[in-house]
Amino acid sequence: MKREHMYQPTDLTIVRNHRPVTGLFEVAQTIGFEAWTKRMPNRSKTEIENVFKPNSLKAIEKLQKNTSKKIGRFVSIVAFQGDQPIGYAWASDDVGNMSHFKQRTKRMAGKISGKKPYAWIAQINVLPDYQGNGIGSAVVDELLKPFDQDQKASSYVFDENQLTLQWFKKLGFNPRPAEPVDPNSDPNGPDLYFGDDAKHVLQWRLESPSVTNVRQNIAKRILPEYVVEEN
Numbered sequence: 654m655k656r657e658h659m660y661q662p663t664d665l666t667i668v669r670n671h672r673p674v675t676g677l678f679e680v681a682q683t684i685g686f687e688a689w690t691k692r693m694p695n696r697s698k699t700e701i702e703n704v705f706k707p708n709s710l711k712a713i714e715k716l717q718k719n720t721s722k723k724i725g726r727f728v729s730i731v732a733f734q735g736d737q738p739i740g741y742a743w744a745s746d747d748v749g750n751m752s753h754f755k756q757r758t759k760r761m762a763g764k765i766s767g768k769k770p771y772a773w774i775a776q777i778n779v780l781p782d783y784q785g786n787g788i789g790s791a792v793v794d795e796l797l798k799p800f801d802q803d804q805k806a807s808s809y810v811f812d813e814n815q816l817t818l819q820w821f822k823k824l825g826f827n828p829r830p831a832e833p834v835d836p837n838s839d840p841n842g843p844d845l846y847f848g849d850d851a852k853h854v855l856q857w858r859l860e861s862p863s864v865t866n867v868r869q870n871i872a873k874r875i876l877p878e879y880v881v882e883e884n
């Protein structure tokens with residue numbers, strides 16, 4: 654089927670939020686599950702559920718707790734077709750996985766030296782039926798608007814998800830390092846993402862020279878029409 658015969662966005666609203674609210678993580682479980690199931694057909698339902706578990710209060714709370722621990726800027730987007738959430742993303746200043754005290758120290762040192770954290774796109778997913786219509790690109794554009802435009806941007810993508818790796822490259826992200834790495838660090842240990850018995854995943858780190866650079870690349874693409882609501 655040709656793309657022009659598929660879904661055409663008509664009633665698209667992009668809602669931006671600046672705090673990690675529960676509704677975002679509910680949407681994340683459902684849309685993430687659908688998008689990853691379709692995109693990673695070699696993964697079992699159990700493996701996908703290790704990352705996204707629709708309607709799981711525990712999964713929602715865990716994500717919210719981990720996200721709330723970070724200091725710095727946080728921005729999220731939920732894209733709606735009418736009343737239905739069809740895509741979401743969130744990004745934050747990347748301070749790494751460290752204690753609150755260390756985060757503060759690192760941030761302070763960065764302020765003094767003028768070194769800014771990466772604007773890290775932590776998650777982005779669009780429901781399968783709505784992909785390929787520019788919604789993901791519009792979501793990234795609106796997601797990165799509130800960050801300092803000279804911040805570098807970063808994200809991660811699994812090697813088995815080549816379509817998304819290519820998509821990030823179109824937006825100006827480059828692999829750093831040049832090869833994918835095992836995010837579990839120990840290939841014989843448990844798999845962090847898909848569960849203990851799962852086949853180990855390789856992951857690319859992607860970096861863009863600046864938020865401006867990503868947004869300039871998006872400006873060259875055909876985007877759907879949408880309205881923005883700020884929360």
Ligand SMILES: CC(C)(COP(=O)(O)OP(=O)(O)OC[C@H]1O[C@@H](n2cnc3c(N)ncnc32)[C@H](O)[C@@H]1OP(=O)(O)O)[C@@H](O)C(=O)NCCC(=O)NCCS
Nearest residue numbers: 688692777778779784785786787788789790809810817820
């Ligand atoms: C990656 C993702 C968020 C992009 O959102 P999107 O709305 O499809 O993005 P866009 O429409 O702006 O761009 C789609 C581009 O990616 C490719 N693409 C990705 N999925 C596609 C699909 N299902 N159909 C058609 N093109 C697709 C195309 O090359 C297209 O580029 P083109 O417009 O130059 O032809 C979305 O495809 C998705 O959720 N994928 C599955 C889950 C995933 O990989 N999430 C990211 C994990 S890190």
